[in-house]
Amino acid sequence: MSANARETLLAAAARLIAREGARRLTLDAVAAEARLSKGGLLYHFASKDDLIRGLVETLVAQFDAEVETNSVPGTPGAWTRAYLDATVKPPVSRTDTQTTGEASGHGTALTSAGIAAAVANNPSLLEPVREAYRRWQRNLESDGIDPIDATIVRLACDGLWFSDLIGLDPLPEPLNHAVVTRLRATTTGAHVTETVSILPADENLPR
Amino acid sequence: MSANARETLLAAAARLIAREGARRLTLDAVAAEARLSKGGLLYHFASKDDLIRGLVETLVAQFDAEVETNSVPGTPGAWTRAYLDATVKPPVSRTDTQTTGEASGHGTALTSAGIAAAVANNPSLLEPVREAYRRWQRNLESDGIDPIDATIVRLACDGLWFSDLIGLDPLPEPLNHAVVTRLRATTTGAHVTETVSILPADENLPR
DNA sequence: GTTAGTGTACCGTCTGGTTGGTACAGTACC
DNA sequence: GGTACTGTACCAACCAGACGGTACACTAAC
Numbered sequence: 001m002s003a004n005a006r007e008t009l010l011a012a013a014a015r016l017i018a019r020e021g022a023r024r025l026t027l028d029a030v031a032a033e034a035r036l037s038k039g040g041l042l043y044h045f046a047s048k049d050d051l052i053r054g055l056v057e058t059l060v061a062q063f064d065a066e067v068e069t070n071s072v073p074g075t076p077g078a079w080t081r082a083y084l085d086a087t088v089k090p091p092v093s094r095t096d097t098q099t100t101g102e103a104s105g106h107g108t109a110l111t112s113a114g115i116a117a118a119v120a121n122n123p124s125l126l127e128p129v130r131e132a133y134r135r136w137q138r139n140l141e142s143d144g145i146d147p148i149d150a151t152i153v154r155l156a157c158d159g160l161w162f163s164d165l166i167g168l169d170p171l172p173e174p175l176n177h178a179v180v181t182r183l184r185a186t187t188t189g190a191h192v193t194e195t196v197s198i199l200p201a202d203e204n205l206p207r
Numbered sequence: 208m209s210a211n212a213r214e215t216l217l218a219a220a221a222r223l224i225a226r227e228g229a230r231r232l233t234l235d236a237v238a239a240e241a242r243l244s245k246g247g248l249l250y251h252f253a254s255k256d257d258l259i260r261g262l263v264e265t266l267v268a269q270f271d272a273e274v275e276t277n278s279v280p281g282t283p284g285a286w287t288r289a290y291l292d293a294t295v296k297p298p299v300s301r302t303d304t305q306t307t308g309e310a311s312g313h314g315t316a317l318t319s320a321g322i323a324a325a326v327a328n329n330p331s332l333l334e335p336v337r338e339a340y341r342r343w344q345r346n347l348e349s350d351g352i353d354p355i356d357a358t359i360v361r362l363a364c365d366g367l368w369f370s371d372l373i374g375l376d377p378l379p380e381p382l383n384h385a386v387v388t389r390l391r392a393t394t395t396g397a398h399v400t401e402t403v404s405i406l407p408a409d410e411n412l413p414r
Numbered sequence: 415g416t417t418a419g420t421g422t423a424c425c426g427t428c429t430g431g432t433t434g435g436t437a438c439a440g441t442a443c444c
Numbered sequence: 445g446g447t448a449c450t451g452t453a454c455c456a457a458c459c460a461g462a463c464g465g466t467a468c469a470c471t472a473a474c
Contacts, residue, residue: 005419021330026463038465040420048464115373120327123228126373133375141382148385151378152363155370155386159362162369166322166333168340171358175348178355179362212453233429245431247454255430 006044009034010054014113022113022120027051052125055114060132076144077187080153083136084187087157088180112165149186156183213251216241217261224320229327234258259332262321267339270318283351284394287360290343291394294364295387319372356393363390 012034017025027048031041045051063086070089071082118125140150156179163170170176219241224232234255238248252258270293277296278289325332347357363386370377377383 021328022326023328027465028463037421039422039468042465043419116326119229119323119373121230123374129373130375133370137376137378147382148389151382151386152359152389155363155366156359157362158366158369159364162365162372163340163362165369166326166336167330168337169344171344175354175358179358182355182359234431235429244455246433246456249431250453250455 005036005040006054009036009041009044009051010058013051013055013117017113017116022116025052025117025120049122049125052114052117052121053128056118056125056128059111059114060128064132077150079139079143080145080150080187081184083140084153084157084180084183087160112161115165143187145187153183153186212243212247213261216243216248216251216258217265220258220262220324221320224323229320229323232259232324232327256329256332259321259324259328260335263325263332263335266318266321267335271339284357286346286350287352287357287394288391290347291360291364291387291390294367319368322372350394352394360390360393 009030013025013030016029016033020029025048027038027041030051031038034041041051045054066086066089067079067082069082070085072078115126115129118129136154137151140154141147143150171179216237220232220237223236223240227236232255234245234248237258238245241248248258252261273293273296274286274289276289277292279285322333322336325336343361344358347361348354350357378386
């Protein structure tokens, strides 16, 4: 377990935040969650800030990888579409181990854990996120489509992320699907005007 | 000062978060910022959670009031447009007193202070926000325009809010203006296709 | 026997909250 | 109009627990 101890610890930290909120992210708690001693934890992460840094960097790297995977370069709007997909795609939880499903019922999902922890503890740890966004915004603006459209798609994605971060109700399902579809259509430059009336029943659009 | 002591304290707390981050929101610090003793603070707010609750509720109430002010009922999309305006409008800072501008340069603006504090300390304090969003989403979906469009505008607004919360770079100015304009146009049902090319110089669009 | 990795015990500080008070304005009663 | 009493607003000092971090002993592997 030594080689991936870091990952185990990061996953434990993320799980903890998702379950009990950022305030409960204490070294003791993380160590316990990862079934390790505090000493062991501090061997891998020199400080709490260091741990959160790891969380944030992992988050950014994962999202980057996800976008990279989804992106099929060549077509205009490909990167923007990949950004959308990476946001929407159900995040594959890294928590395969220890499935003690004692969900205490609040939103903060694993993906947002790093952000929450950084906001709670030390906003300057968000710097990697800020830097990533600079990069992402650059990519969006030079994606071969109208940068305004691309930016709106980005903002909507961020809105979905925000919603997840603070545990808002997800959009009701037919609407959610329609919104994502509409956003994706935006990235192709095709200005679809097919007004989907309130509560459309066509749930089975091609994925 | 006794009557508005609560407001003074809330403003002090918000200022503190904006300036030094949510972690620094301690009872001592808030009291000092408001030039009051901790005992005095605890007279008005029974606990730290109570203080944060006040912060969150004020935030929701302010936003609600802002939307209400901006909304001109009757025309389709009016509410959605008001939501957009309330988000974009430069928040009139309530901090008229004590203008010690020692901004230490990170994002968390006054508007987001309550959210940040709640995320950091006790996510369950976000319940009023969740409830408000249920209400808002209902209003958006019955605003006389395509609910998909309305929802996308909402999500983009939330994206802007999120951006502010974690202190991302604001959008470069011509783009920002264009995005807001495009979003507003969406709320009128008018599907504008005037593709503003990369970096448009026409900054002086009619407000 | 050296090194990577982990555990135990402990320390100092921070911080939320309590306690016991002060100052003072109002007011009811005689 | 003086006295007893109440409620509001605030303060200084203190406390107990939590928490980040340190020190160091131990062990398994090579």
